[in-house]
Amino acid sequence: DTGVSQNPRHKITKRGQNVTFRCDPISEHNRLYWYRQTLGQGPEFLTYFQNEAQLEKSRLLSDRFSAERPKGSFSTLEIQRTEQGDSAMYLCASSLMRDQETQYFGPGTRLLVL
Amino acid sequence: AQSVTQLGSHVSVSEGALVLLRCNYSSSVPPYLFWYVQYPNQGLQLLLKYTSAATLVKGINGFEAEFKKSETSFHLTKPSAHMSDAAEYFCAVPYNNDMRFGAGTRLTVKP
Numbered sequence: 297d298t299g300v301s302q303n304p305r306h307k308i309t310k311r312g313q314n315v316t317f318r319c320d321p322i323s324e325h326n327r328l329y330w331y332r333q334t335l336g337q338g339p340e341f342l343t344y345f346q347n348e349a350q351l352e353k354s355r356l357l358s359d360r361f362s363a364e365r366p367k368g369s370f371s372t373l374e375i376q377r378t379e380q381g382d383s384a385m386y387l388c389a390s391s392l393m394r395d396q397e398t399q400y401f402g403p404g405t406r407l408l409v410l
Numbered sequence: 411a412q413s414v415t416q417l418g419s420h421v422s423v424s425e426g427a428l429v430l431l432r433c434n435y436s437s438s439v440p441p442y443l444f445w446y447v448q449y450p451n452q453g454l455q456l457l458l459k460y461t462s463a464a465t466l467v468k469g470i471n472g473f474e475a476e477f478k479k480s481e482t483s484f485h486l487t488k489p490s491a492h493m494s495d496a497a498e499y500f501c502a503v504p505y506n507n508d509m510r511f512g513a514g515t516r517l518t519v520k521p
Contacts, residue, residue, distance in 0.1 A: 300453070329508065338500050338511030340453070352507050382506075385455055389509075397442045397504045401454040 300402035302336045308408045309375050309378055319404045321390030328371050329399060330363055331387040332356065340385050345371060346393070349378060378409045412440055412505040414484075416512035424520045429473075429488040431515045433501030436482070443484045443504040444509070445475055454500065460484060471495070491519045 299318045309315050321328045326347050331339035342361070343353045347368035355365075360378075365371040375382055385406050389399040417432040435443065441462055446454040458469025465477045473496075475486045486499060498521045501512040 302453075336513070338502070338514050339509075340511075341508035344507055352506075374499075396507075398444075398456070398459060399509055400456065401446070404439075404451075405451040406451070 300388055300390055302386075302399055302405050304405060305403060306406050306408075308410065310410050311378055311380060312354075313378055314374065314376045315378060315407065316372050317386055317388075317407075318370060319388030319402060320370045321388070322400060324392065325390035325400070326368065326391040326393050327391045327396055329366055329389040329391075330371070330373050331389065333385040333387055333404070359368050375407075376379075378407075380409045383407055383409045411510075412437060412503050413490075413510050414443070414501045414503050414512045416499075416501050419513065419517055420516045420518065422518040424490045425493055426490050429486070429491045429501050429517065431486040431501075431517065433480050433484045433486065433512060434484075435484060435503055438499050439479060440503045442504050443475075444504075445469065445473070445476065445484075445486050446500045446511075448498045448500065448514075450497075451493060457486070457499075463510060491517075493519050493521065495519055499502065 303318045320388045329344040330342040333339040345365040360376045385404045387404045388402045391399045413436045443460040445457040458467045468474045471490045498514045500514045502509045
């Protein structure tokens with residue numbers, strides 16, 4: 297399977313703990329996106345990378361959130377000092393530069409903060 | 411800012427019946443529009459993509475969507491619903507460097 301993969305698929309943590317999620321995009325895709333989806337809503341954009349450069353961040357991405365994409369391959373999204381409001385599905389997507397509008401999504405990581 | 415609105419958060423049809431899920435876009439004519447499907451506890455799967463090359467777009471699983479400029483719409487249809495079509499469906503439009511999604515429509519298929 298050469299689709300977008302995400303790990304872990306589920307994460308339960310206690311408020312105040314740090315969590316890190318990983319996304320492996322489709323191998324030849326140089327753009328990588330992070331979205332957050334809460335229950336009953338569509339995904340909301342958080343940030344995106346072109347290769348290793350983080351080019352845009354949404355206002356939803358508070359200073360407790362940080363994302364990296366070293367070497368332009370996989371990406372990590374870290375949430376520090378988690379809050380109950382961070383509970384959501386975190387989705388990763390990737391796209392080709394020449395077809396950047398078409399994004400392919402991973403299965404997501406569902407986070408529950410107790 | 412470009413956005414999409416999905417009318418109807420829940421749609422219920424009988425197996426074999428026509429499926430119609432509504433999506434309207436705002437403001438100017440977008441160069442691209444998408445429909446995605448999300449099964450429970452899964453990510454989003456691309457159903458189909460409009461690129462202005464054709465107003466009627468065929469996608470996977472027997473779905474299609476028609477772009478109507480006069481109605482600012484991009485409704486998703488399937489002639490005959492199957493139980494496996496039960497899922498959440500999202501209409502989306504690219505904006506700047508990200509994708510703007512509608513709130514989604516949950517499709518229920520009754521036997």
